[in-house]
Amino acid sequence: MSSKTLTLYEKLWDSHVVTEPPGEPALLYIDRHLIHEGTSPQAFAGLRAAGRKVRRPDLTFAVMDHSVPTTDRTLPILDKDATAQFVALERNCRETGVRLFDMNSRNQGIVHIIGPELGITQPGQTIVCGDSHTSTHGAFGTLAFGIGTSEVEHVLATQCLVQSRSKTLHVVVNGKRPNGVVAKDLILAIIGKIGISGGTGHVIEYGGQAIRALSMDGRMTICNMTIEGGARAGMVAPDEITFAYLEGRPFVPRGKAFQEAVDRWRQLVSDPGAKFDMTVELDAKEVAPQVTWGTNPGMVTSVTSRVPDPSAFTATDDQKATERALQYMGLRAGTPIVDITLDRVFIGSCTNSRLDDLRAAAQIVAGKHVARNIKQALVVPGSRVVKAQAEKEGLDQIFRDAGFEWRDAGCSMCIGMNADVLPPHERCASTSNRNFEGRQGKDGRTHLVSPIMAAAAAIAGHFVDVRELGVSEAE
Amino acid sequence: MQPFSRHTGLVAPIDRVNVDTDQMVPKQFLKALTRQGFGRILFYDWRYLPGEKPNPDFVLNFPRYRGASVLLARANFGCGSSREHAPWGILDYGFRVIIAPSYADIFYNNCFKNGILPVTLPEEQVEELFRGTEKEEGYTVTADLPNQMVSDLHGLRFPFEMNPFRKEILLKGLDDIGVSLQNEPAITEFEKRAHPSATMFEPVDVKISTPVP
Numbered sequence: 001m002s003s004k005t006l007t008l009y010e011k012l013w014d015s016h017v018v019t020e021p022p023g024e025p026a027l028l029y030i031d032r033h034l035i036h037e038g039t040s041p042q043a044f045a046g047l048r049a050a051g052r053k054v055r056r057p058d059l060t061f062a063v064m065d066h067s068v069p070t071t072d073r074t075l076p077i078l079d080k081d082a083t084a085q086f087v088a089l090e091r092n093c094r095e096t097g098v099r100l101f102d103m104n105s106r107n108q109g110i111v112h113i114i115g116p117e118l119g120i121t122q123p124g125q126t127i128v129c130g131d132s133h134t135s136t137h138g139a140f141g142t143l144a145f146g147i148g149t150s151e152v153e154h155v156l157a158t159q160c161l162v163q164s165r166s167k168t169l170h171v172v173v174n175g176k177r178p179n180g181v182v183a184k185d186l187i188l189a190i191i192g193k194i195g196i197s198g199g200t201g202h203v204i205e206y207g208g209q210a211i212r213a214l215s216m217d218g219r220m221t222i223c224n225m226t227i228e229g230g231a232r233a234g235m236v237a238p239d240e241i242t243f244a245y246l247e248g249r250p251f252v253p254r255g256k257a258f259q260e261a262v263d264r265w266r267q268l269v270s271d272p273g274a275k276f277d278m279t280v281e282l283d284a285k286e287v288a289p290q291v292t293w294g295t296n297p298g299m300v301t302s303v304t305s306r307v308p309d310p311s312a313f314t315a316t317d318d319q320k321a322t323e324r325a326l327q328y329m330g331l332r333a334g335t336p337i338v339d340i341t342l343d344r345v346f347i348g349s350c351t352n353s354r355l356d357d358l359r360a361a362a363q364i365v366a367g368k369h370v371a372r373n374i375k376q377a378l379v380v381p382g383s384r385v386v387k388a389q390a391e392k393e394g395l396d397q398i399f400r401d402a403g404f405e406w407r408d409a410g411c412s413m414c415i416g417m418n419a420d421v422l423p424p425h426e427r428c429a430s431t432s433n434r435n436f437e438g439r440q441g442k443d444g445r446t447h448l449v450s451p452i453m454a455a456a457a458a459i460a461g462h463f464v465d466v467r468e469l470g471v472s473e474a475e
Numbered sequence: 476m477q478p479f480s481r482h483t484g485l486v487a488p489i490d491r492v493n494v495d496t497d498q499m500v501p502k503q504f505l506k507a508l509t510r511q512g513f514g515r516i517l518f519y520d521w522r523y524l525p526g527e528k529p530n531p532d533f534v535l536n537f538p539r540y541r542g543a544s545v546l547l548a549r550a551n552f553g554c555g556s557s558r559e560h561a562p563w564g565i566l567d568y569g570f571r572v573i574i575a576p577s578y579a580d581i582f583y584n585n586c587f588k589n590g591i592l593p594v595t596l597p598e599e600q601v602e603e604l605f606r607g608t609e610k611e612e613g614y615t616v617t618a619d620l621p622n623q624m625v626s627d628l629h630g631l632r633f634p635f636e637m638n639p640f641r642k643e644i645l646l647k648g649l650d651d652i653g654v655s656l657q658n659e660p661a662i663t664e665f666e667k668r669a670h671p672s673a674t675m676f677e678p679v680d681v682k683i684s685t686p687v688p
Contacts, residue, residue, distance in 0.1 A: 018658060018661050018662055018665045019658055024640050025640055027658055027661070027662070029665050029666075029669065029671070031671050038505050039505075039557070041508040042508070050650075050652070055662075057685050058673055058685045059671060081506035084506070090682070093683050094683055097685050098683065100681060100683045101679075101680070101681060101682070102682045105679075106680040107680045108680075118679055120673065131556075132555065132581060146557040147557060148558075148562075148581060148584065148588060149559040150559060150588035150589070151588070154652050154655065157652045158652060158656060162640075196493060196551065196554060197550065197551040197554065197577065200551070200579065200580055227581075230551070230580070232580050248677075249677075253676065296554075317492045317549065317550070318492075320492075321493065416502055417502050417505060434556075436497040436555060437498060438520050439497055442501070
């Protein structure tokens, strides 16, 4: 027994160090490597050029998600560049023996949705992917972070990464969320508080009553957007909710082996008295539904508030950034958030396209119809498994009856690499994670919101205080 | 990788905080299969008007910054997406050095993989460099990695910090995969000890099956 008290991050780090020479970064072992068509072709090309092999194809999982069409996949894909990506991924996987969930697999979906869904993601692991939203998997008590393509190549070749220890940031969300305030609102409020670079150099551990009360879907939403606060990884210590979620999933051990795994996973908590480099506290009771008004996720406010005035900021950089953001967003300072009318609604992305998200949104739109000013309302399930389950529950019909389009699984309008693009100067309520300029489409205007806010905005045609709608049990 | 030791070049200022990698290389260019050719499209939506006409209001299109190879930037440079296409574009455009008060973690890391030196300087020193570019057309600085020093022709000397391991990688232009592979016995030893595996207990719909080692 060690007498030293450790944070969860330190435990995960220590258990994956291959070598850590004094004064040098460590070589860290990677338990699961997830790849997709967008950031992997150059890595495989590099590997091939150097005559290297994929060290552990059995720990590597590939999926097509970023550029896949969300419409009928039996039709030919007209985008030649996307097709070339798919062909390259399939060839790379075939040649190296990496499992591939291609776009016709029943288990296809966004990489960060299917990892947990299939039980590939498990507590205590290190997980990387050439995608910044890899932080999602931290919801299971894993150390999971996004990497660049050179590092993808590094992991393919060595199953390791060269890493230096991060600092630790404890984000404690106390209290109970009001009805209508969901995980997305909590994480947007956290980012609003710490700023989009507040977590830089840190790994975040989320704790507190409001986090513990969340389902796995909600915890994944929180960890997913950790990178938007500048931290590469965010994590939640696993508990009974985690174990119940994992039991019976395809890659999770069964029977006695599962019980043994759970016993190990129970150790994955920060020891009482463990020291964090920084702590931030938030009271969930004080959090209102959040809406972003600007061009980064930290430009966020409560639905009851107004579009801020640039002069309200003290720093010149902030004033300039706000001015520019309002111009890009086509918003006037002082406009009440609830008066912002929308053109499109997107419910999807690795942030909010899981079953809990779709159920909550469906609850809002059931028996109603999207407003006349809404040109398109899209629901894009995060995976085909989510889609199938939602259809079993009749959610697809609820959305269709309300005037939504019900699509196939993929990244879709979060990044607009397929045909699902936000047209110039149109305004979109989106459940995705980034409202950067041009993110959903050149000159498109993105407002990041929760699934229930997106659903309510589709029906009303503008943002509304969803707490007044009497939603219950939404995560 | 191209080694980096010392570089002198024209400084181009991007006076904006929180420049994200979506701005450097927008999504429509993420379908390329190679690392080449991203210089032409770097900062695409800022740099070009419809029809790829250069936007005269964007700083990199100002004649005085033509041929710049040192990029001067503001805080939290490179936030957002992990896309390495961003540093590929920066390098291919002709930049070898970035100077900023702070960087986003993934982007910072990606720079070292591509022989780009990201220098971190305090806000007020960065501000002074911004003033330099404003005052003097053709303002150049030298970034000296061995001595960890940014200097100009007017006697300005700003020392900067750099992790010794990263410094070594840049100076020697090391293939860091090759370096890590020298630890092969330790990796194998770790695998024996921790026996990582991804066993499937229920069939899933995969296109390619994986050999079990």
